[in-house]
Amino acid sequence: MSTRTAPLPVHNPGTGEVLGEIADSTPEQLTAALAAAGRGQRAMAALPAHERAQLLLRTADLIESEAGDLARLLAAENGKPLFQTTEEVKAAIRIFRGYAGEATRLFGRQIPLDAVPGLERHLAVTVREPLGPVAALVPFNYPVExxxxxxxxxxxxxxxxxxxxxxxxxxxxxxxxxxxxxxxAPEGAHQLLTGGVHVSQELASRPGAAAVSLTGSTHAGREIARRAADTLKKVHLELGGNDALIVCDDADVEAAAEAVVLGRLARGNGQICCAVKRVYVQDGIHDAFVDALLAGAAKLTVGDQLADGTDVGPLISEQAAERVEAAVAALVSDGARKAAGGGRRGAFSDPTVLVDVPADSPALAEEIFGPVAPVARFTDPFDAVRMANESPYGLQAAVFTQDIRRAFQLAHRLDVGGVVINGSTALRAENLPFGGPKDTGGSAEGLHDTALEFTRQKTIVVMEALG
Structure with missing residues (x-):
């Protein structure tokens, strides 16, 4: 007997307007989708590289032809300002075109067997073959990209x-x-399975997928990894971050403050895994930095994400804004002082600057997913690195300094996947590896990395080929 479920409404998080509805996929639909993916897998694997590249290029062209409408729809349902969703759709177009190139560059190797005594006359090569159906679990903050x-x-x-x-x-x-x-795309090769969290959990648990790729919270990553373990799926995780920005006393104060305003308070409404989550400022310029940060935050406009001039729209839901409000209250309870913002109206969270934040506050160790900038002091830059490294996360970090030697010394000691010098941590270029150690998941995602992750190597040895 088929299970029936009620459709799920999709709302504009700022207004509550119903934008549409989606089906909540049933177990039977998931079973059918996995079977179709097996057939689609065989069809995709049979396509030569140049045809796979052309498929991706055609897709990019079609997305580009509707880019304006897609950006507006994404802003309405996601809450990010329209100018930001416009850039997100452009990034997705670049990514499809970039992977079209990668489809033709999945290189194997020739491995010298004369390194092993007795194998001098044999030839070994490796080839890259498709891994199998991939379950792609997409988060809300940058869903299209x-x-x-x-x-x-x-x-x-x-x-x-x-x-x-x-x-x-x-x-x-x-x-x-x-x-x-x-x-x-061949039938079954690209399928969208809408619904609640059970869809991700089922895709991770069932044997029909060879790999599962998740961008999401560390809590979700642990759950997906546990479920995937029973079928020994390949697990690719890009999880949370609590990225630190370290401002040294020789830094360009205005540039550092702007990096926090744009990389934490504005972009993505603060809902970015690589946003600036903690700011450590050296004593000598602390007050000047805070003044510049407050001046920048005061210029931000909070409101309708579809209106011109809006810098910060609603968070993805009222519950998300409530969690941000509670995190701010916890930091204040630990001794921080609210210097700006902190208000909440439904799903809207005002950009918030907190100063005098105790570096050992348990709340500072947690990832806050919203427009909040906690500022703590340091005296020695290497103490700032120590504090940054005490986080369980390891996505990205940033260092502001005019001393290139100091920049490399600190970058070398930061236990993260990426360090930005004199810029915001909220930087992701599609051709760079993106990810980090510890609770961030340990995987790397990017044009030159992910396609290889979704292949397997096969070794072929030709005996006496050189005899």
């Missing part, structure tokens, strides 16, 4: 992909899935 990193990489490598879009903002990806089908 992060979907592109997963789905385009899987298709480039000759795999089928099963996409679980975020339940609160799936509509833009529903439309993009229609464009992928129009571009000529």
């Amino acid at each position: 992060l979907y592109a990193h997963k789905a385009a990489a899987a298709l480039a490598a000759g795999n089928a992909v099963l996409v679980h879009p975020p339940v609160r903002c799936p509509l833009t990806l529903v439309r993009i899935a229609e464009l992928v089908a129009r571009a000529g």
